[in-house]
Amino acid sequence: MDLSTYQRRYDLFVRRARALGLSDSEILAIPSVKRVVSPRSRWKTALLVAALVLCVGVVIEVQYVYHVIDLKSTFARVGVDISEIQCVVDNFEFIADMFRPYVDCSVCNITGIDRISNISQREFLRKYAYSGRPVVITDGARGWSALDKFSFEFFKELYVPDSPNLETTDRECQFFPYQTKFESLGEVFNMSEDRRDGVVGEPWYIGWSNCDSSASRVLRQHYTAPYFLTRTMESSKTDWIFMGSPGYGAHLHIDAIDRTSWQAQIKGRKEWTLEPPPECYFECPPLHSTILETGDIFVVETMKWFHKTLIVSNEMSITIGSEFG
Numbered sequence: 001m002d003l004s005t006y007q008r009r010y011d012l013f014v015r016r017a018r019a020l021g022l023s024d025s026e027i028l029a030i031p032s033v034k035r036v037v038s039p040r041s042r043w044k045t046a047l048l049v050a051a052l053v054l055c056v057g058v059v060i061e062v063q064y065v066y067h068v069i070d071l072k073s074t075f076a077r078v079g080v081d082i083s084e085i086q087c088v089v090d091n092f093e094f095i096a097d098m099f100r101p102y103v104d105c106s107v108c109n110i111t112g113i114d115r116i117s118n119i120s121q122r123e124f125l126r127k128y129a130y131s132g133r134p135v136v137i138t139d140g141a142r143g144w145s146a147l148d149k150f151s152f153e154f155f156k157e158l159y160v161p162d163s164p165n166l167e168t169t170d171r172e173c174q175f176f177p178y179q180t181k182f183e184s185l186g187e188v189f190n191m192s193e194d195r196r197d198g199v200v201g202e203p204w205y206i207g208w209s210n211c212d213s214s215a216s217r218v219l220r221q222h223y224t225a226p227y228f229l230t231r232t233m234e235s236s237k238t239d240w241i242f243m244g245s246p247g248y249g250a251h252l253h254i255d256a257i258d259r260t261s262w263q264a265q266i267k268g269r270k271e272w273t274l275e276p277p278p279e280c281y282f283e284c285p286p287l288h289s290t291i292l293e294t295g296d297i298f299v300v301e302t303m304k305w306f307h308k309t310l311i312v313s314n315e316m317s318i319t320i321g322s323e324f325g
């Protein structure tokens with residue numbers, strides 16, 4: 001049927017309705033007439049659904065931020081352990097952020113990042129280990145041969161061709177390309193010397209967790225667990241390495257881990273900026289920052305503080321780190 005046929009039938013319907021004594025407003029109130037006179041277009045319906053979804057999302061997020069709901073225990077009550085599905089969502093940082101545990105906003109009392117040296121294990125334990133208070137230990141890497149030995153070439157030679165670290169398919173071997181196009185550590189080590197040294201191409205920044213046990217043995221010959229950690233706090237056996245060229249670093253993020261991180265600056269200088277988590281925005285100072293010099297160790301709870309980094313030296317930055325708890 002074409003449009004004019006519809007129009008004729010509609011006019012006929014209206015005439016008959018009037019003849020039956022219905023007023024125009026009564027005719028317009030008939031549902032089928034309403035649909036013809038002001039049809040709700042599809043995009044309006046889609047917009048309505050989108051607005052509804054957005055509102056529900058905002059309400060959940062606000063309730064979460066203000067500690068009204070705890071997604072972890074809410075899911076636990078219906079028998080779902082969300083830490084088990086965490087790996088599925090790890091790459092979706094926004095979702096991972098929603099599943100992180102609450103942060104106790106007592107970190108808002110922290111007014112800056114201390115720089116200290118020669119701290120005893122007892123004092124470290126008392127003041128920094130589990131307090132959420134970030135600290136730089138300026139003699140943290142004292143006596144480590146890593147300071148002389150570690151370089152791009154050192155790591156390139158460390159991993160033999162069939163090392164699981166050179167591929168990204170092994171789940172244990174995490175590789176963070178940040179904003180580069182590298183797909184594996186193997187590709188990083190294949191870059192040209194000019195790209196490596198920042199003579200050509202874009203700056204680069206990558207990180208990886210060592211999952212090669214023979215490489216781990218070699219690495220640990222050049223550094224130990226930091227002197228201020230007690231044996232019971234013992235560092236995890238996973239080493240994290242971050243490396244990159246000047247002017248680049250990690251974007252702002254928060255980690256889905258449950259242990260405190262330490263990171264030693266082995267080469268170059270890197271600025272760390274910390275932001276409180278959103279649930280503490282209104283109570284906390286907006287941010288803290290510090291520059292790690294070669295030989296410094298930074299201790300920070302990266303699951304409490306949003307953090308980003310920037311290499312501020314003219315030379316490449318290399319850091320190595322792990323976790324304790």
Ligand SMILES: O=C(O)CCC(=O)C(=O)O
Nearest residue numbers: 242249250255261302309
């Ligand atoms: O060292 C960096 O640049 C980033 C480290 C980091 O983001 C982390 O340990 O979570």
